[in-house]
Amino acid sequence: MKFSDYFIGGSASVGATLFTNPIEVVKTRIQLQGELAAKGTYVEPYKGIGNAFLAIIKNDGFMALQxxxxxxxxxxxxxNFFRLGIYNSALEYKWMHTKNxxxxxxxxxxxxxxGGMIGAYLSSPFYMVKTQLQSMAAKQIAVGYQHKHTSMTSALINVYKTNGIQGLWRGADSTxxxxxxxxxxxxxxxxxxxxxxxxxxxxVNPIANSFAAGAxxxxxxxxxxxxxxxxTTRMLNQGVDGNGRGLLYKSTLDCFLKVVRVEGLLSLYKGFWPNYMRIGPHSTLVLLFFDELLYFRNKYFD
Known part of the structure; x- marks a missing residue:
């Protein structure tokens, strides 16, 4: 097992995120739109992907997309340090191969x-803060619970001071x-x-092969x-009471049942298209960068 495989896995995703974060902001806002409200009973500040981009730029400024x-x-x-690193280790040691x-x-x-579950649990505090920062918006287009964070660092410190280490991992099971x-x-x-x-x-071309498989x-x-x-978005963005308990959802199962009962089964696919537009390029770039960084490492450093 090579430690560099894990570092390369994390680095590959960082490069991809720089390009795909704006569509992640749009996806988060659409997923929070109409939270626990029946269809047709709420105002929709985001009427599709293009409209969402324009609404965010108009009300929050261009940099709000990041x-x-x-x-x-x-x-x-x-x-991805754990997800891609563990996967590549399993691949190299042939733990995922058949007898032939x-x-x-x-x-x-x-x-x-x-590997994904290990990485998701350990990174949950950052995912929570990411979600809360992305949901913060001008009053005209605000959806979901609006937190008052000024930065990632202040958010992590405030959560820790208020609810301790368990507060940082609140809702981690939903990830x-x-x-x-x-x-x-x-x-x-x-x-x-x-x-x-x-x-x-x-x-058969290595780059084209990785690109097609990633897509x-x-x-x-x-x-x-x-x-x-x-x-996950609903669980991590909800407000909490003085004891650190969620104001809307008691657990992941409770969240699922409430969303389906009030908003309908199809509400579980809110934000599908921005998710698709983000995941497709992001997945392709991450896996392409991962393969290319591994090739560069093997060629020049092994």
Whole structure:
């Protein structure tokens, strides 16, 4: 096992996040829009992706599209440090291969999901602050609970002072289904697709092969991750009482049941299109950067 594999995994995601954070801001706002309100009973400040971009720029300024960027970079580095690092270790040691040497889809799902869950739990405080900063908006377009953070550092300090270490990991359990489904689907699809395209001589160029496999993996991931992503956004953005308990949701299950009962089952796919537009490019860039950084490391430093 090479420690550099883990560092490369984290670094690859940082580069991708710089490009995809604006659409993440849009996705977060749309997911919080109409929270616990029946369809047609609330004002929609964000009527689609294009309208959301324009509304944010008009009311909050152009730089608001990069709200939450700093904690997003920390979150992405940590989760992919473990997710991609563990997956690559399992690949190198052939823990996910069948007896005939092929990559096993169930084993790929296991290692992808396992690494994602570890990374998601450890990075949960940064994901929480990222979500809360991204939801902060001018009164005219505000959705969800509005926190009063001034920066990532002040947010982490205030949460710790108010609710202790458990406050920093409030709602962390809600990130696990999101990570398991999203990471498992992405990493399993990526590995199997790469091998299929290469073995069938469809796309053999290393860069093109990684790009195509990453694009397909991102599409599969967006379908799997959106429902738990909505729940995670709601859980982490809600306000808390004096004891650190959520004002709207008692648990991940409680959140799921309330959202479905009040907003309907399809509400679990709120923000699907911005999620798709973010995950596709993000997944492609992360996995492409990861493969290229590994190639550079192996060529010049091994």
């Amino acid at each position: 709200k939450g960027l700093v904690p997003a970079l920390y979150f992405q580095f940590i989760i 040497g092929d990559i096993s889809l169930p084993k790929s799902l296991f290692w992808g999901a396992g 696990l289904p999101r990570a398991a489904l999203g990471s498992g689907a992405q990493m399993a699809t990526f590995g199997v697709t790469k091998e299929f395209l290469r073995s069938k001589d469809i796309i 397909i993996a991102g599409s599969v991931m967006s379908l799997a991750i959106t429902p738990p992503d909505v729940i």
